[in-house]
């Protein structure tokens with residue numbers, strides 16, 4: 001069966017990705033900062049022998065290297081960079097612009113997926129599907145300026161990771177690797193609640209994840225930003 005490595009698998013969208021891929025019979029390497037402190041994820045690993053838990057903080061390069069060493073030559077069909085952080089909303093308002101906080105958001109949302117791609121490129125290339133995916137945000141679109149005006153760090157970090165993935169796609173096109181930049185919509189998770197958003201249009205994780213999985217299945221080498229609905233989002 002195909003193998004997927006998922007970051008931020010302990011809750012929110014990441015946990016739902018584990019559930020749905022495991023239900024489809026995939027081998028899932030479910031990573032989280034502290035898997036032992038994630039009861040739902042641990043229960044999934046107990047009920048599905050194909051789910052393997054691994055500790056991983058994507059902001060920590062030593063952690064990434066250690067996981068790469070543990071996995072060795074294991075082929076990875078889909079490297080799913082799901083983990084992300086909104087950051088402290090007050091510290092990224094124009095009034096505050098706390099640059100230590102900015103650095104931290106970039107470390108997780110932008111450097112993290114790129115470092116993961118580098119660490120696991122050989123594993124992806126050794127697989128059948130050869131896919132690297134990042135879960136971005138519609139808030140990264142330069143055309144989207146209407147809401148969440150104060151989330152400077154989050155929006156910049158996601159625009160940055162989009163560019164990293166576009167650049168990566170050009171780099172690995174000839175090796176047959178496909179890079180996906182997928183936006184899950186506004187999904188009822190801790191991250192959305194922390195943003196303070198209360199408007200209409202919020203969906204639940206199972207709906208978003210099922211749709212995103214469909215886009216991962218049909219990934220091309222275009223590296224466009226695709227919303228869960230299938231709409232292409234403007235950069």
Ligand SMILES: NC(=O)c1ccc[n+]([C@@H]2O[C@H](COP(=O)([O-])OP(=O)(O)OC[C@H]3O[C@@H](n4cnc5c(N)ncnc54)[C@H](OP(=O)(O)O)[C@@H]3O)[C@@H](O)[C@H]2O)c1
Pocket residue numbers: 007008009010011012013014032033034056057058059060081082083084085086108135136137138183184185186187188189190191192
């Ligand atoms: N929900 C939405 O409306 C929405 C919209 C657009 C994009 N997204 C994106 O969707 C992805 C998943 O977010 P979510 O909505 O599921 O939010 P969430 O429930 O807050 O989950 C975020 C996940 O990222 C993990 N994470 C954060 N920092 C990490 C680090 N340094 N190393 C490893 N894992 C780390 C968290 O682990 P801990 O429990 O250890 O913190 C958690 O598992 C994110 O990339 C987010 O930007 C979400």
